[in-house]
Amino acid sequence: MINPKQLPIHEAHNLLKSKQISSVELTKAALARIQAVEPKVRALMTVTEEHALLAATHADKRIADGDCRPLTGIPAVMKDLLCTKGIRTTCSSKMLENFVPPYNATVIEKLYAEGMVLVGKANMDEFAMGSSTENSAFYPTYNPWDLGRVPGGSSGGAAAAVAAGESIYALGTDTGGSIRQPAGFCSITGLKPTYGRVSRYGAIAFASSLDQIGPMTQDVEDAAIVLNAISGHDKHDPTSVPCEVPDYTKVLGKSIKGMKLGIPREYFVDGMQPEAASVIRAAITKLEELGAHIDWDVSLPSTPCALAVYYIIAPSEASANLARFDGVRYGFSYNGAVSMWETLEKTRQFGFGPEVKRRIMLGTYALSAGYYDAYYLKAQKVRTVIRQEFDNAFDKYDALITPTSPTVPFKIGEKMDDLMTLYLSDVCTMPVNIAGIPAISIPAGFVDGLPVGLQIIAKSFAEETILRIAHAYEQSTGWQQRRAEL
Ligand code: GLN
Numbered sequence: 010m011i012n013p014k015q016l017p018i019h020e021a022h023n024l025l026k027s028k029q030i031s032s033v034e035l036t037k038a039a040l041a042r043i044q045a046v047e048p049k050v051r052a053l054m055t056v057t058e059e060h061a062l063l064a065a066t067h068a069d070k071r072i073a074d075g076d077c078r079p080l081t082g083i084p085a086v087m088k089d090l091l092c093t094k095g096i097r098t099t100c101s102s103k104m105l106e107n108f109v110p111p112y113n114a115t116v117i118e119k120l121y122a123e124g125m126v127l128v129g130k131a132n133m134d135e136f137a138m139g140s141s142t143e144n145s146a147f148y149p150t151y152n153p154w155d156l157g158r159v160p161g162g163s164s165g166g167a168a169a170a171v172a173a174g175e176s177i178y179a180l181g182t183d184t185g186g187s188i189r190q191p192a193g194f195c196s197i198t199g200l201k202p203t204y205g206r207v208s209r210y211g212a213i214a215f216a217s218s219l220d221q222i223g224p225m226t227q228d229v230e231d232a233a234i235v236l237n238a239i240s241g242h243d244k245h246d247p248t249s250v251p252c253e254v255p256d257y258t259k260v261l262g263k264s265i266k267g268m269k270l271g272i273p274r275e276y277f278v279d280g281m282q283p284e285a286a287s288v289i290r291a292a293i294t295k296l297e298e299l300g301a302h303i304d305w306d307v308s309l310p311s312t313p314c315a316l317a318v319y320y321i322i323a324p325s326e327a328s329a330n331l332a333r334f335d336g337v338r339y340g341f342s343y344n345g346a347v348s349m350w351e352t353l354e355k356t357r358q359f360g361f362g363p364e365v366k367r368r369i370m371l372g373t374y375a376l377s378a379g380y381y382d383a384y385y386l387k388a389q390k391v392r393t394v395i396r397q398e399f400d401n402a403f404d405k406y407d408a409l410i411t412p413t414s415p416t417v418p419f420k421i422g423e424k425m426d427d428l429m430t431l432y433l434s435d436v437c438t439m440p441v442n443i444a445g446i447p448a449i450s451i452p453a454g455f456v457d458g459l460p461v462g463l464q465i466i467a468k469s470f471a472e473e474t475i476l477r478i479a480h481a482y483e484q485s486t487g488w489q490q491r492r493a494e495l
Pocket of ligand 1: 137138139140162163182183184185186187188215323435
């Protein structure tokens with residue numbers, strides 16, 4: 010019996026290529042696992058069983074013809090804001106509950122071309138706004154490591170699906186931490202690539218200058234394999250960068266001896282759980298043992314401003330992006346209004362959840378005449394300073410090492426009444442989006458059975474540096490091999 014739970018992409022690929030298993034068998038195993046654990050975990054919005062079995066049959070033909078690419082025949086789930094042609098794409102919002110896109114996102118096209126078997130669409134915070142997946146308009150997702158706790162967010166469904174063995178890998182999106190924070194909370198690997206590395210075409214936009222799509226996988230090698238498949242310039246996304254895509258798997262296994270790593274003190278924030286901080290310090294010591302030079306006291310002084318900057322810029326962009334949901338073109342439309350204005354108003358009143366409305370109001374306020382200079386423009390200026398501080402640090406260091414989050418996964422409901430502390434769970438990840446640079450979260454250990462993530466940050470387009478360090482660490486510790494018992 011195949012157990013998709015302990016089968017990273019590279020191992021599944023070897024089994025498929027050597028014909029020890031077929032894609033149909035692998036896909037059936039994933040679907041069986043979904044059936045078994047989904048009532049507890051609730052990671053998925055939609056299960057695409059029929060579609061998956063058909064895709065698996067095609068993949069098996071392709072493999073029989075000798076064309077077995079690294080992702081051919083391998084089951085995956087996609088965050089439910091990536092448009093999938095003919096398959097409902099909800100953003101976990103009532104607004105898009107019955108939206109069936111007429112086209113595929115570029116990343117979906119690319120993965121189909123590699124032979125992906127799509128088994129489902131993953132639950133998320135509505136329109137990717139949140140850090141716990143409790144903002145889904147339909148139901149929360151539960152952390153496979155402790156079903157009383159959140160899986161993180163907004164890509165919490167994707168992270169939980171991988172951690173629970175429902176899917177071999179997933180794609181998420183990260184605007185302020187939504188790939189890395191849930192990856193950390195579910196003890197998987199999550200990579201946010203450089204802004205522009207991966208086309209955003211067909212990813213339903215939250216904050217366009219911050220959003221980036223990336224892999225959520227069982228280990229670092231898998232992250233490199235998926236990044237290979239989804240990267241590159243796309244004529245449909247003018248912000249995607251026309252520069253060459255290296256083979257990211259080439260750096261795996263290279264020593265990190267002599268690399269210079271900085272530890273920015275501002276990331277060990279007030280209120281950080283001391284046990285989680287100890288786990289991170291132990292991980293850094295491990296990197297030192299592996300031959301890296303560690304500078305334990307680096308300062309990026311504007312880091313504490315990142316949260317404020319994010320909560321001006323992200324809602325501002327969201328308020329513009331979400332203006333398109335007007336009940337006219339697609340998605341939910343309120344029926345029975347007497348005027349065009351009433352349709353518009355009621356559509357938005359009933360279609361959006363409370364967090365989305367909060368963001369739209371915040372953003373509209375920050376952009377309005379009279380407040381624009383004081384808030385939006387100021388935030389953009391601080392954004393430049395944050396970026397410059399990173400640039401200066403990367404003159405000296407190959408990478409920066411930080412916690413992914415200040416705490417382990419919290420209890421369901423624990424922070425819903427205290428939004429400020431909920432927002433704080435992304436303090437360590439947001440500066441990275443503000444600067445547009447890449448970062449990864451990898452498993453670094455546990456506190457009382459709950460996962461802790463380690464974040465590795467590097468300069469723009471230095472994903473290879475990140476993967477090299479992450480792989481060296483992972484191989485020397487083996488945390489990635491632990492699986493949640495469900
Ligand atoms: N938690 C942050 C927010 O609520 C980041 C979300 C994300 O990265 N999509 O906005």
